[in-house]
Amino acid sequence: MGSELFALSFAVQLALGAGYLAYLIAYAGIRQHHTTADAIFKSFAFGVPASAMMTYGYQTPVLTSLIAFALTISAGVCWRWFGMNAWAALARNAKISWADDIPSAWISITAQATGAAPSQVIVEMIDGRVLMCDDTRDFENAYQGPVTLGLIGDIALYVTSEERPDGKWFDKTDVIHAEGDLLTYVPVAQIKRVELRYLSGKVSRAGATAAEVAGEEEPAV
Numbered sequence: 001m002g003s004e005l006f007a008l009s010f011a012v013q014l015a016l017g018a019g020y021l022a023y024l025i026a027y028a029g030i031r032q033h034h035t036t037a038d039a040i041f042k043s044f045a046f047g048v049p050a051s052a053m054m055t056y057g058y059q060t061p062v063l064t065s066l067i068a069f070a071l072t073i074s075a076g077v078c079w080r081w082f083g084m085n086a087w088a089a090l091a092r093n094a095k096i097s098w099a100d101d102i103p104s105a106w107i108s109i110t111a112q113a114t115g116a117a118p119s120q121v122i123v124e125m126i127d128g129r130v131l132m133c134d135d136t137r138d139f140e141n142a143y144q145g146p147v148t149l150g151l152i153g154d155i156a157l158y159v160t161s162e163e164r165p166d167g168k169w170f171d172k173t174d175v176i177h178a179e180g181d182l183l184t185y186v187p188v189a190q191i192k193r194v195e196l197r198y199l200s201g202k203v204s205r206a207g208a209t210a211a212e213v214a215g216e217e218e219p220a221v
Helices: 002-006 010-026 036-046 047-057 061-093 107-113 205-215
Strands: 118-125 130-133 148-151 156-157 161-163 169-171 184-185 189-198
Touching: 010 036, 010 047, 010 061, 036 061, 047 061, 107 161, 118 148, 118 156
Parallel strands: none
Antiparallel strands: 118 130, 118 189, 130 161, 148 156, 156 184, 161 169
16 A cells, blocks of 8 residues: 555655545644544545645746645535534534534543633542542643643643532642642542633623522622
């Protein structure tokens, strides 16, 4: 198979190589469920700009090759940034499907929907404890910050407060330290539930209502 590929013309090799690289970029972190056929045909699709450029482009070989490669990589990046969400929105609005072809909601949230980072992370443990990073923005420049959400469900976060099994909360005062920030790794086997709060420029209808209610004073007892 390898010798047959090298026997192909340079234009075909460039289209295949650039197409596969674009595929890796476009589906980084969300291609675990892809079959061999998926990888091959998606690589072919991303390689179309390179193939077209090599066929109908300029007569300067080096410049044509560079432009063809750049166009293909750009196609992969644009598909990841805009294309997937646009297609999912179109499918929902056209009542075609509400699924996004991702095998789990966790992977869809952590690996595909990367337009906004969690502003608060709450991890409920199976032993009854609750770990919280109250404001992830405090750790934007920290190592692996502000939070790392593993594809298998494990989490690494900076725990700023913790609830004991008896229901009592206490602040973790040693997280930000002169010797370094304290990062906590939580294996998936110890996690019962995860709650992620997202702070974006848009306020949901329910969020606006909740904010108004939260701002009201509680009645005296």
